[in-house]
Amino acid sequence: MEEFEIGLPTEQFISLICVKARKNQALGEVTAPQIMHEHLRLKSSAELKAHIGYYYEYYHAMTDPGSILCSLVHVRGEGDDVVYERNERLQIAGAGEDFERYQYLGVAYYLRDRLFFIDYESLTSNEISQTILIPSFKSCITRLNGLKIGVSAADHRAPACSRVVWEYLGQEINRVDAYRRVRLYKPDDCAIDDDLRARLAQTQVVEGLFVIA
Template sequence: MREYFPANLQLLCRHYRSIAEVCRQLGINRAQFNKYLSGQSLPTPYNLKRICDFFGVEEYEIGLPTEQFARLIGAKAKPSSDAAEMSAPQQMLEHLRQRSSNELQVHVGYYHEYYHSMSMPGHILCSLVHLREEGGHYTYERTERLQTRAARGEDYERYRYLGVAYYLQNRLFFVDYESLTSNEICQTVLIPSYKSRITRLNGLKIGVSSADHRAPACSRVVWEFLGTQINRVSAYRKVRLYLPDDPELDDDLRERLAQTQMVDGLFQIA
């Protein structure tokens, strides 16, 4: 932990405007936080959990070798300026990036994503999404937690998805993979907001169940915009499974998701 923690913490802080902002949102003294960044001291177990919850990482992950940790959170190496050096898959992705509209910029920020769980039928899953722009590329991180209201402590499964986003012909396309196991890919297509203030975006999500049968599945999906700067700890508390009649889900959200039905174990769009 002591060997890699400072560099990994610095890497996480780069996703924010300043160290002062991180300290303010975490509620940790700046001088003490600087000691963590420099490696002079390690946080207490309590502060370590607060830091990991804030950044959406596990405690064991933040102590991984920095190269491995950078790959885990989706940090990118500097791209080559010579297109001829790119592999065929890289050229395809670069082609899409160049065709993608810059209107994607207005959608950068944090979202709560709601859709019918592919692994826990009869539940609606809320995940936390962070869409950001990095050197002309739009990438995002999506965190899921398969935990019901009744579950306690560490009784849950957690998944982190890393992906790329494109704005093509008036539609938002998101393609991601599960970064901890690398055994699934999801695609989400959303209808962009043309209003001056983004509230909720509607669309479809296709993927596979994480259960043993790994059935292909499709669901209506709703992204609720939270803002460009948020309290991640507070936002993460909502990341879990909900029953459709849960009072925390409003009528508008239920109506937007209502056209999804389950037929023969698969989700069908009415």
């Protein structure tokens, strides 16, 4: 309060207090997340935009140990932010070609030579995951290595961590054709080449929890 405000007529003083209270309440509801995001966005390197485009993401499936999951990721600019969408499909046991679909929405940052991707499962809202990648320092992006942490979609919902590889597809793709590859694969499937298999080979499974060897 300013000193002169205290000496205002009672009704005017009450009205002023109510206006200030509403402003403070509105600011209080959004301050913490907005400050965090704005701070990280400002610290994020402009090099992040060099990684905009479509990717296949490969990692050891947290729900089906022993399998490799391929998902489709789209990283794009939205105003001053870089956001992304990640789509997964998991085959339903005994249901032929039926799939369970998962869609993750998130935001990306480039902080001190590392790419950070934080998302949530938008259809069920029951999971937050984080992916950290080593960016490409070459003029042509091919494959990016890193780690992913999340939880299994199975009943036990075990926390899990896996090596992850993102394969760059380009800024414009045929999404229908690309989406056909999104599914679970066995490690010896011909769709998983030797280079990709080697990049993912440093993950082992212990009691349903993925740990880094």
